[in-house]
Amino acid sequence: MAYDRSYTSRIAGTGRTASPSQPEWQVDPVDADLIRRIGEIDEERLRQGRLERLRAELKKRDYAGALLSDPINIRYATGARNMAIWTMREGGRYVFVATEGPVVLFEFAASRHLGEGLASVDELRIGTGWTYFIAGPRLEEKARIWAEEVAWLVERHGGGNRRLAVDRCNPAGTTRLMARDIALFDAQEVVEQARMVKLPEEVTCLRHAMSVCDLAVDRMRAALEPGISENQLWSILHTTNITHGGEWIECRLLASGERTNPWFQECSERVIQPGDLVGFDTDMVGPHGYLADISRTQLCPGRRPSDEQRTLYEIAQEQVLHNIGLLHAGLGFRDFVERAWQVPEAYVANRYMTLIHGVGMVDEYPAIVYAQDFADWGYDGVFEENMVVSVESYIGAVGGAEGVKLEQQVLITSSGAEVLSRSPFLDALEA
Missing domain, CATH: 3.90.230.10 (Creatinase/methionine aminopeptidase superfamily)
Structure with missing residues (x-):
């Protein structure tokens, strides 16, 4: 028997046929119960627990904080979600996590509202995009602005510590931060160690x-x-x-x-x-x-x-x-x-x-x-x-x-x- 390729009469691969009294989009009771249980997670406790684990790893290594651009790392640190797949390749969205100080989330201007209301985020700012796709021939200019923002946060909240953990940083940003006497270290070790044991x-x-x-x-x-x-x-x-x-x-x-x-x-x-x-x-x-x-x-x-x-x-x-x-x-x-x-x-x-x-x-x-x-x-x-x-x-x-x-x-x-x-x-x- 050949498989029905139309999919119009099949419900989520179960093999059941829709009827006039049961539209194709109707949620199966099995799905509905699982969706309900998924919604019962204490998201605030989840976010705060992850942030505490991340900060403990930063403190262990004597870092002033972390600058995270990988969307998975941003989500772990803050709970903020925004175009994860797209931002895996394009910059302009990042977070500064002070070891002892604020969490500052930089979002795209048009989607800034997605970070609002998160108790794990102390301050929300507009990010400075400095990939070539976003900045084009103005890349150096935008990289300078970005580096000044980051260096200011380290200087303001590092307590004299200028050791910063960074997960992703293109050459233009790296050289400008180092020129400001910011010592850069691999943040992925910090995040992976924090994520290893689950809450x-x-x-x-x-x-x-x-x-x-x-x-x-x-x-x-x-x-x-x-x-x-x-x-x-x-x-x-x-x-x-x-x-x-x-x-x-x-x-x-x-x-x-x-x-x-x-x-x-x-x-x-x-x-x-x-x-x-x-x-x-x-x-x-x-x-x-x-x-x-x-x-x-x-x-x-x-x-x-x-x-x-x-x-x-x-x-x-x-x-x-x-x-x-x-x-x-x-x-x-x-x-x-x-x-x-x-x-x-x-x-x-x-x-x-x-x-x-x-x-x-x-x-x-x-x-x-x-x-x-x-x-x-x-x-x-x-x-x-x-x-x-x-x-x-x-x-x-x-x-x-x-x-x-x-x-x-x-x-x-x-x-x-x-x-x-x-x-x-x-x-x-x-x-």
């Missing part, structure tokens, strides 16, 4: 994001049938996320059939066939800006799984479950790597790039690599209670017909790792 409100946000993600995976599973394209199947994740106040998907990682090996092939118009493996990595920035990052591999109905498909799946599952079983607060990164599940030789060349990575508003510190990569990329550290991480596996031989991608997101506790997703393993290959 209780953040854990709740991550649980809500995963609930949305699990619902989307359920709907993708229900819609998977021969004739649907990769892009059509992938769109269900987006639809479900946006319906529940989610924001964007970091990558386009859904592949089927021969496109599952090697991994990291973006989804396409390929039409999925009976018996194809279909792997995807959600990378879903959900409600309140928190990430749900799991991977599943499913089997398209119409043909029983082959022995090779089952073998790939079982190996990937074994890797993820073994490594989850090792995790607990107090475990060292290096110790984990040495005890991690050993990938069979046939699949080593195509292994995933990390064993584990941190999760919060997006992928975060730490990134823990395989033992054979440790000399080049590895570092030690300790898993702490209330860290959230994703445990990765990709199993596919070089030149193999297909591959399997699995990933599970977990909360680190004193006694082990709590799996946050209810979307099960093995369901894809049950026959």
Whole structure:
């Protein structure tokens, strides 16, 4: 049976048909309950808690403050949200966080109202845009104005300390700040360390994001049938996320059939066939800006799984479950790597790039690599209670017909790792 490409008679990938008494836009009771629970987050407590963690890291390093331009960092520090994807590449929006002093948010003039009313922001100003797109040939002039504003804040609120943590700064801004005797340091270390251990409100946000993600995976599973394209199947994740106040998907990682090996092939118009493996990595920035990052591999109905498909799946599952079983607060990164599940030789060349990575508003510190990569990329550290991480596996031989991608997101506790997703393993290959 070919998939109905029109979408006009389908509701959010559930397979149910709209009727005259039930318009297509009507919210499903499941969605309505989840939306209600998402709305119960104490956003003010969330914002203040994150700001306190950030300031604690600034104080630990004896910085006068931080100047943040990355929209994820701005959101963590203030709770202010404004065109996150666009401002990842264009300047003009930034925040100064004094270690002991005010938080000054610089917004675009036309959208200044978006920062109003936030208790985490002490002062709201109009930002000075100095990327070439905004400033054009007046870039040097605008960079000078910008640097004078920033230097004034450091001088006014630094108490004589001129050490400033900065996450992004183009050459024109860097040289002008240094000319004002401002010593610049990498703010990303500060922010990543602050974000590493989650506040209780953040854990709740991550649980809500995963609930949305699990619902989307359920709907993708229900819609998977021969004739649907990769892009059509992938769109269900987006639809479900946006319906529940989610924001964007970091990558386009859904592949089927021969496109599952090697991994990291973006989804396409390929039409999925009976018996194809279909792997995807959600990378879903959900409600309140928190990430749900799991991977599943499913089997398209119409043909029983082959022995090779089952073998790939079982190996990937074994890797993820073994490594989850090792995790607990107090475990060292290096110790984990040495005890991690050993990938069979046939699949080593195509292994995933990390064993584990941190999760919060997006992928975060730490990134823990395989033992054979440790000399080049590895570092030690300790898993702490209330860290959230994703445990990765990709199993596919070089030149193999297909591959399997699995990933599970977990909360680190004193006694082990709590799996946050209810979307099960093995369901894809049950026959």
